[in-house]
Amino acid sequence: MDLLTALYSCSEKATYGCKVKGGSLTKLAYYSTVQHKVARVRSFDHSGKDIEHEPLYEISVQEEITARLHFIKFENTYIETCLDFIKDHLVNTETKVIKATGGGAYKFKDLIEKKLGLKVDKEDVMTCLIKGCNFVLKNIPHEVFAYQKDSDTEFRFQTNHPNIFPYLLVNIGSGVSIVKVETEDKFEWIGGSSIGGGTFWGLGALLTKTKKFDELLQLASKGQHTNVDMLVKDVYGGAYQTLGLSGNLIASSFGKSTTADKEFSKEDMAKSLLHMISNDIGQLACLYAKLHNLDKIYFGGFFIRGHPVTMRTITYSINFFSKGEVQALFLRHEGYLGAIGAFLKGAEQDNPNQYSWGENYAGSSGLMSTSPDVFPMQRTRSGTFDMFEMDRLERPLVNLPLLKDPSTYIPDTVDLTDDAMARKYWLTCFEEALDGVAKRAAASQPDSIDASERAEKFRQKYWNKLQTLRQQPFAYGTLTVRSLLDTREHCLNEFNFPDPYSKVKQKENGIALKCFQSVIESLDSLGWEERQFALVKGLLAGNVFDWGAKAVSDVLESEPQFGFEEAKSKLQERPWLEDSYSQWLERLKEGPPHKCALIFADNSGIDIILGVFPFVRELLSRGTEVILACNSGPALNDVTYSESLIVTERIAAMDPVIQSALREEKLLLVQTGSSSPCLDLSRLDKGLAVLVRERETDLVIIEGMGRAIHTNYYAALKCESLKLAVIKNSWLADRLGGKIFSVIFKYEVPCK
């Protein structure tokens, strides 16, 4: 249950009812603290106890309170119901003021004040819009997209640039406002135009006797503007070649309707009007962009909102007038910007901007279908009720300072929005694995009476998400294996399965620790070169243990004794599928020791203890400092930061090398800030980034399929890097030209 501790509202007569049945929409933003369960691990006091038969550490499930931002969009007809809901939950609140912006702020002022006993404080529309815009640009990956016609994927999502400023925001409401945004607090209205959405609607209604905005757009999408517009070829008989103007360009909008005796179809007139207005806005936007030397233009306002027709014409116009130098960009949460901004204005004392936020895929409706014709049902539903949730992250996230070019870094290897074949495969793959995941979730809480009921709810929710994504792959930005995995984690959390693998991890960590010393002994008995190879093989073998991949979980479930040695024997023989081991060996042999290595760990148990730690130990012996980065929160069987602390402590007790390294702070344990089985190097814990810089890290090691193949396979770094993984998915192996258990060993040195 959400507990509302603060509430800020934004009621906006936002879309002039462009979505459904002429009803206006209200967007409401509120801030809540969400109580949810988290799994905690705690070391036992082992003194005087039988270590052999005790579990390694204690797992407890605790209640944790986190902050969440909710944005709801609903039809104004439901405002009373909504206010009742808010009132019922508005307990223990200090809030006396509710922030509102937009036309509805006037309209519902009295109602809100009466119902909630709060004072409505009106905020400036544009200030709110820009605050909201900055917020989503900074916090939501894949917020921004370009529209592309005649393509499988209508939306091309953009990488978040580390610096979002300066940009141009062109808000096309009834008129057009062009605002230059230079910093968080500095923006300037640099121009505008009276020819905007209101012109399309008003003039369109006069010309076609069609009253609704949506219907006008429908008409426009069916019309032929060439019947109404005078084209260059109507004047020239062909192209205007001296200037290189194509014959199909419009010379004069409505230039053919200069006669009283001809009838023109509604569709044709609406189309001509749409072109006229879109071209005009695009032209002005380009002129302003040129004058202020800007190349990023974000478009918003009801004229754009969710309408592919207008996105298409605006995109065309910008391309034409800027000759491709400026890109028309759109925002996934454009409709919420005003509400987010109003909320942020109200929450200034809490300074939401000091935190990092993440979109909660479980709670958010996602970007609605684009074509008005394809999914009319969903459009209608979305117009009535739509949600967007953001979780406040524990820690601020930043770029890994070692990224070669943060502005072009894309974590994901395959864009499933683009790659229909891959999309089909992975969606099916996640569907097939779903029953197992739900079962495991239920089994992870044997003492809970409603575990199976919640597991079923989780199954249903994630299943629905997958179905939505089949229809609308772009719903949450670029669809990737990472986003599919993250969505699953969010859904599990939503139904209070914070860490279904906690017990498995605990058991595996216990087993692996028992083998640590013998593994070290056998490694120490090897010659230098042999040892290096054994270390790499160990790292790879550890990687076979991954409950995230179906093939391995099948083996593991049926053969629990499947051992480390057996895993090694499963590995592909050299030459590996991707094999730069010789160069790596050469580097170790010939080059000076690395200053500091950053290792992103993957799985619990054998992987971290028998694969990663021996490797860490070798690096330390060479005089290389090591930063070991583990996930902040649980995801599959990945080792978490708190688990890594316990494991390291136990290893240190057995191994003097590790012990002294810890003492001398040559081995440092940090958290990534993430709870994903994948790795986004542009959103990492700030503390990690600081440390990486301080220690002058010159080697990055990324292991595991999720971190080194699904993501970061093509990531370019400023320093040397090692990407290691065993491919445990036959389809992926096939795609990369290998077989299951093929090995990726990618050692890269940046070009000087």
Next chain:
Amino acid sequence: CWAALCRRTGGRSSRPRVPGDAVPLALRDETKADDVIFPWFGLDIGGTLVKLVYFEPKDITAEEEEEEVENLKSIRKYLTSNVAYGSTGIRDVHLELKDLTLCGRKGNLHFIRFPTHDMPAFIQMGSEKHFSSLHTTLCATGGGAYKFEQDFRTMGDLQLCKLDELDCLIKGVLYIDSVGFNGRSECYYFENPTDAERCQKLPFNLENPYPLLLVNIGSGVSILAVYSKENYKRVTGTSLGGGTFFGLCCLLTGCSTFEEALEMASHGDSTKVDKLVRDIYGGDYERFGLPGWAVASSFGNMMSKEKRESVSKEDLARATLVTITNNIGSIARMCALNENINRVVFVGNFLRINTISMRLLAYALDYWSKGQLKALFLEHEGYFGAVGALLELLGSA
């Protein structure tokens, strides 16, 4: 429309005809101006209107008069003694340039226009009356020079000399401004453009014209940055031009002529149709420094059914005029800023008898640029292309 002229033109040739004789004489090596055979025409065939300039020699000697072929004489007489030709051809008598010396000849320059859709009839007439026998070169510019080239050839046995419209436009502007308007200034501007009482049309000396932004508002709009006689570029254009105003007016009010549309507009109130800043914010929008009277959304009030039902055709015509004019002003202003030019010359037939738009442009440019930009106008609004074509014929720009 040219029927009267057609009936009176006969056909007797005085000089042998050179086949394919379409190269402007100016381009030939040993040409002297008086080699150019009368009649002297310059033609600009636009999307909506055909503009024709005709030089009437007033220094014809008795000998020349004697030699002048019959149909040439009848053309001269017909053009100069009428002010309207058929139902759609019009001579703008008030624009006539008197006692002009052109290529060593003295005479008057006449300005005539007719709708482009009468072009086939015009060519037909030329054909029926053996215009080709006059052996003159017909210099034409505008899109129609290309579009109707084939028709001129097949129907009229006439080879057109096609000229680029922007070249002609600039040549025409510079020439007419240099010769002046019968002793008055060709170029003018408005002082106090929004104040009906104090608004004054004043002459402007365009002696040092460069650089200037030339905005030609015909059916569509072309915007040129002119740095010297030869050095200019087309900066941009917009399809929201005179044709859009007229086309939308026809659809919205059922009017059928440009004059009618302007007449309606002059009696209408656009603020009933447009949503102003004050309609939204109750006054000025101070945060952005927007005055309450500024239009926030053109036709924005027409989103409401009640308001749609309460506006008149005149209001709609006025709103259309204001919308198109303001938009042109806005684009021109942005171009001027981008090109770093502060004088903007508006030409084109959209401005003919259209004081509302001219004042609006003058005001908008002044207001939004905080006095940095000046809107200038020329008396011969839409005829510069045709003048340029004539000058090309004579090779004496």
